[in-house]
Each structure stands twice: as structure tokens, then as C-alpha cells.
Amino acid sequence: MTVLSVQNLKMYYKTSAGEVKAVDGLNFDIGEREVLGIAGESGCGKSSLASTLLKLLPSNAEIKEGKIIVEDADLVSMKDSDVRRNVRWTRIALVPQGAMNALNPVFRVGDQIAEAIMAHSNVSKADARAKTETLLKLVGIDPARGRHYPHEFSGGMKQRAMIAMSLALNPKILIADEPTTALDVIVQAGIIRLLLSVKDEFQTGVILISHDLALVAQMSDKTAIMYAGKFVEYGASKEVYKNPLHPYTLGLLGAFADIRKPKEALTSVPGSPPDLIDPPSGCRFNPRCPYAEEVCRTDEPPLVEAFPGHSVACHFWKEIRAQRSQKT
Amino acid sequence: MSDEDVILDVEHVKKYFPVRRTFLQAVSRQSGGQVHAVDDVSFKVRKGEIFGLAGESGSGKTTFLRTALMLTAPTSGSIKFKGTEISRFNRRQMKKFRTRIQVIFQDPYESVNPRMTVFDIVSEGLYVNNLVKSREDAVQRVTKALSDVEISPPEEFIYRYPHELSGGQRQRVAIARALVLEPELILADEPVSMLDVSIRAEVINVLLSIREKKGISIIMVTHDLALSKDMVDELAIMYVGKLVETGPAVDVVSSPYHPYTHALTAAVPVPDPDAPKIRVLARGEIPTNISPPPGCRFHPRCPFAQEICKNEEPPLVEATPGRKVACHFWKEAHEAFSKGMDAPAGAEIAQ
Numbered sequence: 207m208t209v210l211s212v213q214n215l216k217m218y219y220k221t222s223a224g225e226v227k228a229v230d231g232l233n234f235d236i237g238e239r240e241v242l243g244i245a246g247e248s249g250c251g252k253s254s255l256a257s258t259l260l261k262l263l264p265s266n267a268e269i270k271e272g273k274i275i276v277e278d279a280d281l282v283s284m285k286d287s288d289v290r291r292n293v294r295w296t297r298i299a300l301v302p303q304g305a306m307n308a309l310n311p312v313f314r315v316g317d318q319i320a321e322a323i324m325a326h327s328n329v330s331k332a333d334a335r336a337k338t339e340t341l342l343k344l345v346g347i348d349p350a351r352g353r354h355y356p357h358e359f360s361g362g363m364k365q366r367a368m369i370a371m372s373l374a375l376n377p378k379i380l381i382a383d384e385p386t387t388a389l390d391v392i393v394q395a396g397i398i399r400l401l402l403s404v405k406d407e408f409q410t411g412v413i414l415i416s417h418d419l420a421l422v423a424q425m426s427d428k429t430a431i432m433y434a435g436k437f438v439e440y441g442a443s444k445e446v447y448k449n450p451l452h453p454y455t456l457g458l459l460g461a462f463a464d465i466r467k468p469k470e471a472l473t474s475v476p477g478s479p480p481d482l483i484d485p486p487s488g489c490r491f492n493p494r495c496p497y498a499e500e501v502c503r504t505d506e507p508p509l510v511e512a513f514p515g516h517s518v519a520c521h522f523w524k525e526i527r528a529q530r531s532q533k534t
Numbered sequence: 535m536s537d538e539d540v541i542l543d544v545e546h547v548k549k550y551f552p553v554r555r556t557f558l559q560a561v562s563r564q565s566g567g568q569v570h571a572v573d574d575v576s577f578k579v580r581k582g583e584i585f586g587l588a589g590e591s592g593s594g595k596t597t598f599l600r601t602a603l604m605l606t607a608p609t610s611g612s613i614k615f616k617g618t619e620i621s622r623f624n625r626r627q628m629k630k631f632r633t634r635i636q637v638i639f640q641d642p643y644e645s646v647n648p649r650m651t652v653f654d655i656v657s658e659g660l661y662v663n664n665l666v667k668s669r670e671d672a673v674q675r676v677t678k679a680l681s682d683v684e685i686s687p688p689e690e691f692i693y694r695y696p697h698e699l700s701g702g703q704r705q706r707v708a709i710a711r712a713l714v715l716e717p718e719l720i721l722a723d724e725p726v727s728m729l730d731v732s733i734r735a736e737v738i739n740v741l742l743s744i745r746e747k748k749g750i751s752i753i754m755v756t757h758d759l760a761l762s763k764d765m766v767d768e769l770a771i772m773y774v775g776k777l778v779e780t781g782p783a784v785d786v787v788s789s790p791y792h793p794y795t796h797a798l799t800a801a802v803p804v805p806d807p808d809a810p811k812i813r814v815l816a817r818g819e820i821p822t823n824i825s826p827p828p829g830c831r832f833h834p835r836c837p838f839a840q841e842i843c844k845n846e847e848p849p850l851v852e853a854t855p856g857r858k859v860a861c862h863f864w865k866e867a868h869e870a871f872s873k874g875m876d877a878p879a880g881a882e883i884a885q
Contacts, residue, residue: 423804472735
């Protein structure tokens with residue numbers, strides 16, 4: 207069952223220099239217990255997408271077009287007060303980037319979770335407290351620690367507490383925006399396993415936003431590779447990683463150190479991400495693409511289905527694929 | 535290899551920081567204890583070698599770097615640079631010596647001054663150390679350093695400001711700043727962790743090439759084991775101030791001896807949806823180094839721990855040629871890992 211459907215979503219920021227096209231025409235669906243990983247580099251629009259889905263946007267941001275459908279309701283056309291009352295936390299919840307700073311340092315962790323519960327549902331304080339204890343237990347924190355302040359928690363525990371808070375009102379969708387940045391690798395592994403187990407238990411869909419391709423590969427059922435506000439490749443994770451089609455995806459995978467492989471040389475994708483106020487004409491990746499030709503500078507390639515359930519936005523994906531299979 | 539190749543010889547270096555006493559401790563004249571940030575660390579770095587120092591946050595990696603740079607003096611132990619004891623240098627001696635060990639920091643958005651041009655940034659060390667006679671001389675040496683880090687054409691970049699550079703270019707300018715002083719050893723503190731994946735390789739490849747062309751040794755602090763395997767020759771795994779395992783990076787990462795190293799490698803995700811899921815093999819989290827656990831510091835988290843681990847600290851000893859490990863049960867552990875087991879039969883695994 208689809209829990210979230212995003213259709214042709216566009217969100218631009220207005221600045222004095224022009225419009226920043228941070229989210230530029232995205233389409234995707236997420237089902238119950240399904241994880242969509244969105245991988246991309248800084249400035250590609252992935253965090254802007256998270257804020258758009260929650261409608262937590264700064265005043266200069268505008269949703270230009272598109273729909274965000276959760277349980278038959280379109281958030282784009284919904285009033286802000288309704289989104290606050292009926293959507294945020296209850297239907298879509300966020301596990302924020304940098305949980306270190308997401309908790310208020312002057313309140314007890316348990317009280318902060320209970321407050322979120324009481325603010326969004328009609329329950330008594332005692333019930334909220336009881337719920338908080340259950341949640342803390344669920345994420346592997348001793349409920350007695352709820353009486354402690356954030357500075358008494360380690361980084362990993364703070365992130366666990368944030369996950370507990372995000373689950374407090376049984377949301378349909380969890381958005382995890384770089385949920386493990388600044389955490390050590392063993393702690394990160396614990397958080398990832400926790401997210402995977404709670405999404406099954408709560409039957410939520412998860413959007414995992416990360417720059418770490420390996421993390422996305424390990425967690426996601428579907429993967430989207432985002433570049434300059436657009437998906438350049440989208441499909442079942444197995445397809446995207448086993449049979450990558452877009453030159454940007456190939457470049458990222460070549461730049462990524464894989465611990466299982468013998469010593470290997472890494473390659474970079476030369477250049478840097480484009481300015482989203484005035485993106486390159488045609489394909490936005492063309493200035494960095496080793497395969498770019500004239501048509502790439504003039505015509506923007508649409509995201510088309512290359513194989514069942516696997517889409518790519520590249521004029522030359524067939525040629526590149528043939529060329530690569532010859533080499534190996 | 536002969537000892538003449540050794541650039542840096544670190545022996546039993548300890549760095550403790552005093553902890554401020556609480557009111558009660560002050561009244562009762564007790565000490566507040568010490569942070570054992572680096573606790574008896576010994577290793578050698580050879581000419582042209584890339585030495586990796588890996589571990590979680592709080593393991594003492596960065597304190598070690600600061601000690602090796604003599605930004606903070608070690609509590610005890612010796613640091614010899616080509617046979618000369620540097621930890622006893624006074625300020626003047628140290629100032630003269632500084633050009634020979636240079637450093638590259640983690641974040642190129644913080645480490646270069648936004649109000650200085652590339653020329654000013656790279657040439658500053660030359661002027662500070664009175665190494666140039668004329669501006670032409672400086673321009674020439676800066677240009678050379680920039681071309682060594684593959685910033686081309688250097689003449690075009692020399693008068694640019696950091697905001698006109700990409701993240702990768704900034705970090706390469708920071709490398710040029712180190713390189714222009716012709717050091718013999720470069721200390722790099724997580725040199726690519728703040729950069730986007732797509733441009734990491736350009737910085738890594740520059741570091742590999744300056745090692746290749748100039749024979750400069752590099753000590754790289756990192757938490758990325760996958761990257762260590764691709765970049766580092768000799769790898770040391772650090773845990774709560776101590777080295778627990780050392781050896782050729784590829785061997786250490788692909789076939790660990792120490793349960794902690796194994797736990798680290800098992801937690802690293804790989805870009806393959808079909809690969810086994812990442813595993814958590816160490817209970818809990820890294821302990822504080824104010825009062826580290828007695829015996830082996832890893833024992834409270836270790837699936838192989840037995841009684842002896844709680845009482846006796848295992849020394850770092852040669853296990854197989856070229857590889858050292860500090861674990862009472864490394865043989866049992868290594869055998870279990872090579873059979874695909876994460877813990878001894880019947881033992882409880884963290885998750």
C-alpha cells in the first residue's frame with residue numbers, strides 16, 4: 207500500500223540573485239515498510255526535499271508545482287495549520303540531521319518526548335509519560351534515562367531518543383535526513399539496524415537521505431540518485447547498484463571506497479555541482495560528464511524507464527552501457 | 535628496512551590531561567583524575583610511507599597528531615624525527631624545525647583564510663620562515679607547489695580567493711601550503727572526510743602522487759577503514775588511547791586479528807544491496823578515557839572476553855610477521871572470523 211506519493215514536485219527559493227531550483231520535478235511513491243534512499247552530494251537539494259515534504263520551509267521558499275499525497279490528502283494545497291495539526295509527527299515525522307543539536311539542552315529527554323506527544327494528541331500527562339517509557343525501551347534506552355538531560359547522553363543515544371520521539375505518534379512515514387552524520391561507524395550500524403527494525407514494527411515507510419552510497423545500498427529497497435534538484439536515476443536498489451546506468455551514478459560508485467575489495471584506485475567526478483540559480487542548459491550534469499555530446503548541452507533528457515522499475519535521465523545510457531559491457 | 539629509513543620514531547608516548555576537580559574533590563584534596571588521551575603509543579613511520587591511524591572519536595587520534603606536531607608536549611615518552619629527539623626542543627629549536635613536519639586539516643572551508651588569496655595562503659609559510667628573498671622567488675615556489683597539487687594553470691589561480699574554489703581545490707591549496715615548505719613528513723587529519731564523495735579521489739590521488747614523486751611520508755588520521763585500505767600502507771587501530779592492532783592496511787582490514795578491528799570492519803556499509811547487512815559486534819559505546827576499564831580496555835564490549843581480560847592488559851606484540859595485536863585471545867578470534875563467525879560458539883553477540 208502506498209503511504210506517500212509525490213508528483214512533479216517543484217520547490218524554488220527566491221533570492222535576490224534569482225530562483226534557486228532546489229527541488230525540480232520529482233516523482234516517487236513509498237509503500238508501507240518500504241525504504242527509499244535518496245543519495246546525492248551537498249547542494250543537490252536532498253535536504254530541501256525533506257523540508258518540502260514536511261512543509262517546514264523558510265519564507266522565501268515556494269512550492270511551485272506538484273502534489274504530496276499522504277492518505278488521499280494533498281499537503282501542498284493544505285493549510286499550514288492543518289499540516290501542523292494533522293500531518294507533522296502524526297503522519298510524517300522527521301529524524302533530523304545532527305541529533306546532537308536537535309534536543310533542547312535544558313529539558314529532560316523524557317519530558318521532551320512526552321511534550322511532543324501531548325502537543326499533537328489528546329492524551330493525559332500520565333499516558334504520555336507511559337508512552338515515552340515504552341518508546342525509550344523500544345529504541346534500546348533504559349526508560350530511567352528519560353529523567354536525564356541531553357548532555358548526559360552519548361551521540362548515539364541522542365539519535366536513538368530522536369528516533370523514539372519521531373515514532374511517538376505512529377507516523378506513516380519517517381524522513382531520516384543523514385541520520386548518522388557525526389556518529390562513529392559502530393554506533394551508526396546500531397542506528398541503521400534500529401531504523402530497519404522500527405519501520406517493520408510500526409509499518410512506516412522511510413525516506414533515507416544520505417550522501418553515503420553504501421548506507422543507502424544497505425538500507426533501501428529503492429534508490430534515487432539526485433543531482434541538481436532532479437533524480438538522474440531511480441529504481442529498485444538492486445538494479446541501481448548492480449546495473450548503474452547514469453554517468454553520475456557510475457562516477458559516484460567509482461569514487462567510493464569499498465571495504466570488501468582489494469586495494470583499488472579511486473576516481474573522481476571532476477568539477478563541482480552546478481549553481482541552481484542558473485543551472486547548465488540541457489542535462490545539468492553535462493559539464494562534468496565524460497560522455498557529454500552536443501545534444502546534452504541543448505536538450506534535457508527526461509527520466510525514462512530503461513528497464514522495468516529502473517529509470518534513468520541520460521541521452522546515452524544505452525551506448526554507455528554497451529561500451530562498459532564491452533570493456534569487461 | 536633499515537632504521538635509517540625511519541622518519542618518525544614514536545616510543546611510549548603518553549599524553550594525559552588533568553581533569554578539573556569538582557568542588558568536593560577540591561575540599562577533600564583529592565585529584566580530579568586524568569584523561570588518558572594517548573596512553574603508551576609506539577610506532578615507526580618510514581620514508582615515503584603513508585601511515586594510517588584509525589579509530590572512533592575519543593580514541594586519541596587527534597591528540598596524538600597534536601603531540602607529534604609538538605603543539606602540546608607529551609606527558610612522557612619520546613618522539614624522534616630522523617634520530618633527533620623533538621619532544622625536548624625549546625621554542626626556538628621548534629620554530630626552526632617546524633618546516634619539516636607540516637599539517638593538513640580536516641575542513642578546507644575552515645582552514646584557509648577567506649580574505650587571503652591563494653598566493654598569500656600558500657606563501658605565508660615561506661615568509662614566516664624567511665625562506666624567500668624576493669617576490670619573484672615566492673611566486674615561483676608557490677606556482678610550483680600549486681602545480682604539484684594539480685591546480686592548473688597555477689598562474690590563473692594564484693590571485694583567486696577561496697570562495698572561488700571548489701572544496702577539492704581548497705583542500706589541494708591547503709596541501710600546497712604544506713608542500714611549499716618542502717617537508718619530509720605531512721600529518722593529515724581526516725583530509726577528505728568533509729569533502730563530497732565525487733571529489734574525494736582528486737585529493738587522495740594528489741596525496742598519493744606527492745608521496746610517490748617526493749618521497750614524503752604521511753601520517754593520516756581517519757575513521758574510514760575502507761579508504762585506509764586503498765590509501766594507507768601501514769595501519770594502526772587505536773582504542774581509548776592505545777594501539778590495539780597494527781600491520782599492512784590491506785591485511786588488517788581484510789583479515790583482522792583484534793575483535794575491535796573486526797567490529798569496526800563489520801559495521802562499515804558496502805555499496806551493494808545484496809551484501810550481508812552491517813553488524814554491531816561491540817556492546818555499548820566507547821568508554822571515557824578518564825577512568826578506562828582495567829585490564830584490556832575493550833573487554834566490556836568484547837564477545838571474546840574472559841576473566842584474564844578484566845585483570846591483565848594485553849601488550850601489543852608481534853602476532854605474525856609484520857603484524858602486531860594487543861589481545862589475549864587473538865588466535866581464537868582470528869580463527870572464528872576466518873570461519874565467518876563473529877563470536878566464539880555460544881557467546882552472546884551485541885545485537
